[in-house]
Amino acid sequence: MENRLLDFLEAIQSQPSMTKAAQSIFVSQPYISRVIKKAEADYRISLVDRDHRPIQLTYAGERLLAYLKSAAHLNQAMTTEMTQLRENESQTISLGITPPVAMAWFPQTLPAFYQQFPNMRTRIVEVSTSEAEKLLVDEQLDFFIGKTIHKPQVVSLPLTTVALSLIIPKSFSFFRPGTFWRPFSSDVLTQLNGQPFIRSIGESRMQEMIDHYFSDQGVQTIPLIEVENLLFAMKLVVKGFGCTILSTEMLSQLTPEQRATVNAFRLPISQLSVDFSASYHRNHQLAGPLEFLAQQAQREFTTAILRSKKGKQSD
Secondary structure, X not given: OHHHHHHHHHHHHHOOOHHHHHHHOOOOHHHHHHHHHHHXXXXXXXXXXXXXXXXXXXXXXXXXXXXXXXXXXXXXXXXXXXXXXXXXXXXXEEEEEOHHHHHHHHHHHHHHHHHHOOOOEEEEEEOOHHHHHHHHHOOOOOEEEEEOOOOOOEEEEEEEEEEEEEEEEOOOOOOOOOOOEOOOOHHHHHOOOOOEEEEEOOOXXXXXXXXXXXXXXXXXXXXXXXXXXXXXXXHHHHOOOOEEEEEHHHHHHOOHHHHOOEEEEEOOOOOOEEEEEEEEEOOOOOOOHHHHHHHHXXXXXXXXXXXXXXXXXXX
């Protein structure tokens, strides 16, 4: 009854006569009139101004139509959520995140996620952006947080821009003891010529950016060692094997003893930085768990990283 009444009131609102309203929704004019009159008897108020030309709803009719629309939307939302909850009881989603920020973001997000989706089974993996790109394209990964992926099959929601820093070991001639952070200048890049550089082949997209940056700046380093991830590269710099470029936030993981063995230079974001995004396959409907994760990422990602950084600095 209410669904029919909603349809009939909408038709009357948009048509010049009861006959035209009935024709627009493929019912007979007597039928639509009978349903309207029954509703008017139930509510004991006129819903249609039949004396007006063209025919129109009364104020009461317009208000009833608004309530019926709201009720229909609420009912649809209820049905959709119940369906999602039923499907989530047997659903598993795979979540990927780039290693340097995994421990900063997921611990902040998972409690709220499982409060919302208590029966959802999740598989969380730390993967490089290059690996995630392949897994997302092949639909083997549902959701990824890391460097922005530029593929037509992948949708990326911008999160933040990550600052990068250059770190050099004490074995370099221009190392200055007793100073961890040093001001960056073009002279620093000039002094990198001929120096050993530790490359991250696991983060090939970022390494490509660094290679292009060095080429544009006329810098030629020696690719001494290739490693799978930037955490390992940072440890090798501490041991004196060469320099590298990594996210500034990662440097907060160095102990005071390790900080004494390296110099760090914050690179201008305008020259070199990394955009982070939340990514998912274009074929996936961004609803339920994935929508929740995307909203949490856009709202909490930068805050979680900063909170983690402050905690490490106070240790």
